[in-house]
Amino acid sequence: MEGVSVREAYGKALLELGMENHDVVVLDADLSRSTMTAFFAREFPERFFECGIAEQNMIGIAAGMAASGKIPFASTFAVFIPGRCFDQVRMSIAQPGLNVKLVTTHGGLSVGEDGTSHQSIEDLSLICSLPGFNVIVPADAIETTEAVKAAAATLGPFYIRLCRPKLPLVYGEDYQFKLGKAVTMKQGGDATIIAIGLMVRAALEAARELEREGIYCRVLNMSTLKPIDEAAIVQAAAETGAIVTAEEHLQHGGLGSLVAQVVAQNKPVPMEFIAIKDTYAKSGKPSELLERYGLTEKDIERGVKSALKRKR
Amino acid sequence: MAMKSLPEMGGSKTTSATSAEAEVFSLSASVAEMEAMAKKLRRHIVTMVGKAGSGHPGGSLSAVEIVTALYFKLLHHKPLDPQWPDRDRFILSKGHAAPLLYAVLAECGYFPVKELLTLRQMDSRLQGHTDRTITPGVEMSSGSLGQGLSFALGAALAGRIDGQGYRVYVLLGDGECNEGQVWEAAMATSHYNVDSLTAVVDNNGQQIDGWNCDVMGLDPFAGKWQAFGWKVIEVDGHSIPRLIEAFKEAQKVKGQPTVIIAHTVKGKGVSFMENNPDFHGTAPNNMELELALKELE
Numbered sequence: 001m002e003g004v005s006v007r008e009a010y011g012k013a014l015l016e017l018g019m020e021n022h023d024v025v026v027l028d029a030d031l032s033r034s035t036m037t038a039f040f041a042r043e044f045p046e047r048f049f050e051c052g053i054a055e056q057n058m059i060g061i062a063a064g065m066a067a068s069g070k071i072p073f074a075s076t077f078a079v080f081i082p083g084r085c086f087d088q089v090r091m092s093i094a095q096p097g098l099n100v101k102l103v104t105t106h107g108g109l110s111v112g113e114d115g116t117s118h119q120s121i122e123d124l125s126l127i128c129s130l131p132g133f134n135v136i137v138p139a140d141a142i143e144t145t146e147a148v149k150a151a152a153a154t155l156g157p158f159y160i161r162l163c164r165p166k167l168p169l170v171y172g173e174d175y176q177f178k179l180g181k182a183v184t185m186k187q188g189g190d191a192t193i194i195a196i197g198l199m200v201r202a203a204l205e206a207a208r209e210l211e212r213e214g215i216y217c218r219v220l221n222m223s224t225l226k227p228i229d230e231a232a233i234v235q236a237a238a239e240t241g242a243i244v245t246a247e248e249h250l251q252h253g254g255l256g257s258l259v260a261q262v263v264a265q266n267k268p269v270p271m272e273f274i275a276i277k278d279t280y281a282k283s284g285k286p287s288e289l290l291e292r293y294g295l296t297e298k299d300i301e302r303g304v305k306s307a308l309k310r311k312r
Numbered sequence: 313m314a315m316k317s318l319p320e321m322g323g324s325k326t327t328s329a330t331s332a333e334a335e336v337f338s339l340s341a342s343v344a345e346m347e348a349m350a351k352k353l354r355r356h357i358v359t360m361v362g363k364a365g366s367g368h369p370g371g372s373l374s375a376v377e378i379v380t381a382l383y384f385k386l387l388h389h390k391p392l393d394p395q396w397p398d399r400d401r402f403i404l405s406k407g408h409a410a411p412l413l414y415a416v417l418a419e420c421g422y423f424p425v426k427e428l429l430t431l432r433q434m435d436s437r438l439q440g441h442t443d444r445t446i447t448p449g450v451e452m453s454s455g456s457l458g459q460g461l462s463f464a465l466g467a468a469l470a471g472r473i474d475g476q477g478y479r480v481y482v483l484l485g486d487g488e489c490n491e492g493q494v495w496e497a498a499m500a501t502s503h504y505n506v507d508s509l510t511a512v513v514d515n516n517g518q519q520i521d522g523w524n525c526d527v528m529g530l531d532p533f534a535g536k537w538q539a540f541g542w543k544v545i546e547v548d549g550h551s552i553p554r555l556i557e558a559f560k561e562a563q564k565v566k567g568q569p570t571v572i573i574a575h576t577v578k579g580k581g582v583s584f585m586e587n588n589p590d591f592h593g594t595a596p597n598n599m600e601l602e603l604a605l606k607e608l609e
Contacts, residue, residue, distance in 0.1 A: 025470075025473065056458075059462070060462020061465050063452075064467040067452070067466070068397075068470035069470065072466075087459075095443070095453045096444045
């Protein structure tokens with residue numbers, strides 16, 4: 001995939017935060033060169049804490065630092081936070097609502113060849129289940145930078161999930177991220193595609209293809225999964241009458257589930273879910289995996305058409 | 313005999329104050345006064361757990377002297393300003409000993425003593441296990457074992473970054489040391505040469521299913537800590553003078569963390585609770601409470 005690295009954007013954003021605010025501290029679990037927290041570590045060694053391969057302990061240290069006024073950013077792969085340390089995230093961060101920022105990389109299937117053990121496809125479900133957590137999945141490098149800054153500036157626990165590959169930019173440099181607000185990437189009245197992460201780009205491409213057939217889709221980037229933008233979802237349901245969600249995650253408990261709850265309660269309309277079905281994936285190139293497990297623009301197009309068939 | 317001075321140290325005043333106004337808690341108590349306080353805390357523990365009808369008396373009673381020595385002789389703290397940034401931190405990792413922590417916080421003046429009787433009730437500030445969001449003086453939400461040493465390390469490192477001189481104390485259970493996270497944190501504390509942190513293990517020898525050695529052997533326990541780079545001090549955990557000496561010795565250790573392995577008796581002070589795992593997590597009934605209070609007169 002051509003594009004700009006979201007991980008590098010994170011690393012650089014941390015550097016900038018480190019210069020602006022001396023309370024920003026960074027922790028990593030032996031993956032600083034992959035998560036790009038190494039940039040911060042080089043510049044601010046006295047505020048960087050290598051925790052080794054011990055994620056549970058890293059969460060506790062971050063919580064203790066936050067309770068003493070620091071703004072800790074703790075990073076590793078998305079498959080390890082919250083999966084490897086769920087109870088620590090629950091009791092040491094979520095319950096007390098501590099000001100810890102968990103930024104994970106290598107989320108979803110697009111981690112690729114490392115295979116099942118490294119493909120984080122349940123993390124959003126787990127983290128969104130925790131009361132009070134803010135959860136963000138940026139769509140490109142520019143949104144990543146903005147989301148990281150917003151997390152630093154907003155009191156409370158955050159989870160930001162990044163992916164491994166570079167992503168094509170979907171935003172210009174003037175983009176301003178607003179926590180809890182969906183971004184309308186494209187207007188349309190026939191159906192709405194709600195996407196997160198690398199699926200935003202796929203949603204835009206699907207919408208462009210569908211337009212050739214006279215189907216006009218609205219595309220929403222729901223980068224803040226929690227608190228989710230209920231108003232934008234209800235409006236989309238009311239105005240377009242069909243919704244397709246697209247995410248690099250299991251169908252259960254992620255974006256699709258969250259949107260479906262809002263739709264079911266407020267404005268029931270046909271929905272389709274572009275997500276990984278109830279299964280684990282295998283090793284492969286990111287593009288091969290996304291194709292095999294139904295996460296391409298073609299899958300989104302099919303989803304839109306299927307939802308439209310059921311639209312009244 | 314200056315016993316009556318103890319309640320006055322913190323009093324029952326709970327009005328909020330700013331850091332500047334709130335006074336640092338007096339640490340002038342004598343050993344005799346602290347021993348009397350320990351007995352008082354035990355009465356609080358059995359009474360509040362008995363009234364609540366559930367809770368963990370055994371592991372609360374075993375750590376009474378440890379907590380008494382800390383709050384009345386070691387910790388620099390301000391009961392009327394629990395968030396004072398320069399305070400020494402006491403982190404209760406074995407969160408089921410919450411009744412003990414609540415009792416000592418009340419006696420120090422963090423909240424009224426009479427509030428102890430609300431333990432575990434709906435809308436009480438005194439939850440079954442500690443909740444840092446609602447109880448003045450509680451540093452950490454605990455109850456899920458194994459997390460306190462990591463949290464304490466974070467607090468200690470935060471203080472070190474800013475050159476603050478506060479110390480961090482964390483109380484662990486021996487059974488709690490079954491948890492792998494404890495050893496992750498032990499490794500990290502020593503890796504970072506954190507000498508402002510002192511861990512205390514309430515080594516009462518028992519956990520829910522029985523004796524440690526039958527449930528999950530910890531031996532060689534001191535050897536494990538030493539192997540992880542810690543200075544180890546073993547002490548009679550029911551001797552306030554010995555505990556104070558150990559804490560002061562730990563303060564002098566430089567470049568490495570110290571663990572005080574405090575040899576204690578589970579259920580200490582109440583004959584029928586001592587070394588009885590049944591009272592790990594069971595409240596005394598009315599008759600048992602009466603007996604217990606008689607023994608603690």
